[in-house]
Amino acid sequence: MSTGATVSARGPGRRPGSPDTRAAILAAARELFAHRGFSGTTVRAIAGQAGVDPALVHHYFGTKNDLFVAALELPVDPRQVLAPILAQGADGAGERLLRAFLSVWEDPDARLALLGVVRGFLEPDGHRLLTEGFLPTVLVPAGVALGIDEPERRMPLVASQIIGLIMTRYVVEVPAIVAMSADDVVATYAPLVQHFLTDPLP
Amino acid sequence: MSTGATVSARGPGRRPGSPDTRAAILAAARELFAHRGFSGTTVRAIAGQAGVDPALVHHYFGTKNDLFVAALELPVDPRQVLAPILAQGADGAGERLLRAFLSVWEDPDARLALLGVVRGFLEPDGHRLLTEGFLPTVLVPAGVALGIDEPERRMPLVASQIIGLIMTRYVVEVPAIVAMSADDVVATYAPLVQHFLTDPLP
Numbered sequence: 061m062s063t064g065a066t067v068s069a070r071g072p073g074r075r076p077g078s079p080d081t082r083a084a085i086l087a088a089a090r091e092l093f094a095h096r097g098f099s100g101t102t103v104r105a106i107a108g109q110a111g112v113d114p115a116l117v118h119h120y121f122g123t124k125n126d127l128f129v130a131a132l133e134l135p136v137d138p139r140q141v142l143a144p145i146l147a148q149g150a151d152g153a154g155e156r157l158l159r160a161f162l163s164v165w166e167d168p169d170a171r172l173a174l175l176g177v178v179r180g181f182l183e184p185d186g187h188r189l190l191t192e193g194f195l196p197t198v199l200v201p202a203g204v205a206l207g208i209d210e211p212e213r214r215m216p217l218v219a220s221q222i223i224g225l226i227m228t229r230y231v232v233e234v235p236a237i238v239a240m241s242a243d244d245v246v247a248t249y250a251p252l253v254q255h256f257l258t259d260p261l262p
Numbered sequence: 263m264s265t266g267a268t269v270s271a272r273g274p275g276r277r278p279g280s281p282d283t284r285a286a287i288l289a290a291a292r293e294l295f296a297h298r299g300f301s302g303t304t305v306r307a308i309a310g311q312a313g314v315d316p317a318l319v320h321h322y323f324g325t326k327n328d329l330f331v332a333a334l335e336l337p338v339d340p341r342q343v344l345a346p347i348l349a350q351g352a353d354g355a356g357e358r359l360l361r362a363f364l365s366v367w368e369d370p371d372a373r374l375a376l377l378g379v380v381r382g383f384l385e386p387d388g389h390r391l392l393t394e395g396f397l398p399t400v401l402v403p404a405g406v407a408l409g410i411d412e413p414e415r416r417m418p419l420v421a422s423q424i425i426g427l428i429m430t431r432y433v434v435e436v437p438a439i440v441a442m443s444a445d446d447v448v449a450t451y452a453p454l455v456q457h458f459l460t461d462p463l464p
Contacts, residue, residue: 227429252457
């Protein structure tokens with residue numbers, strides 16, 4: 061929308077309101093989240109690294125959680141995808157979660173972007189984006205919204221299922237897993253995801 | 263054992279019987295398996311790249327399957343670990359497989375070596391070591407030895423469970439998964455592995 065705006069010669073990331081500012085904040089956020097984790101990174105530190113006022117960070121990106129999700133540069137905001145699924149409660153949530161997951165991952169453009177995110181998780185310190193960011197800001201709140209017991213225990217187990225599926229279907233591309241239709245994937249994995257969501261655990 | 267042997271000046275990987283020869287064969291195998299996959303790599307090509315006679319490859323490493331497992335440089339030969347488990351049949355195999363898996367991965371030295379293998383799988387072309395090597399040479403034969411139906415379909419599903427566990431417990435180190443005792447892991451995941459081994463699938 062603002063690509064036609066005149067850019068001054070003051071250097072990138074220094075001009076309030078310019079696309080450069082937004083990019084500089086995002087770059088600083090990605091670097092700090094990756095190196096210090098979610099909890100070890102403050103909005104103030106991100107603003108400092110980007111050379112802008114902290115108020116501007118909030119103005120552009122909202123809360124630290126919002127900024128974290130933006131820094132992942134996901135093709136979709138997982139919280140928006142999840143909201144209607146969570147609203148229907150825990151019953152059948154395993155199948156609904158998998159269908160929503162596949163609706164994003166089976167889109168070639170989205171998949172390409174997400175594979176970049178996954179590879180980022182696997183870089184040194186990158187895993188903290190998952191453990192200190194995505195898990196507490198997206199996944200555990202999803203479990204809370206579903207009203208399940210022990211969301212801090214159950215959602216990581218669900219994550220292990222989904223990650224196993226991502227690795228075998230999209231990253232390593234195991235032929236037998238790739239060959240499954242989306243409906244096959246849902247029929248095969250939904251009972252297991254549902255098990256971790258709501259069945260008694262040891 | 264033979265580290266005290268006199269090494270000639272003919273260059274590495276050229277002298278039959280020397281440790282250099284063995285290392286040169288392994289290096290050639292790793293490179294070719296990674297770039298061309300298991301099926302696209304011949305013992306002859308490996309011998310050619312290492313500058314030795316193909317007979318010497320067989321002399322040192324046995325079959326192409328044996329050489330592939332050696333090229334992974336696993337701290338243990340998975341086929342040796344699996345043999346006694348498979349001999350007991352499919353009933354309860356999920357729990358036995360997980361216990362054997364954990365006995366290796368929970369050992370710090372073995373884990374370090376295995377993490378290197380996992381990261382190798384994630385490199386460009388490295389996934390072929392898994393899809394064209396480990397899966398057909400180790401995992402699917404394990405399913406055949408167990409006597410389960412559709413081993414080509416069930417063992418990749420089992421692999422997706424194990425890979426999800428490896429990623430969350432050892433690579434990304436999701437705190438809730440790391441915090442589980444080995445017994446917790448077995449009690450939590452064994453029913454799911456067993457499900458993929460022997461329950462009716464969609």
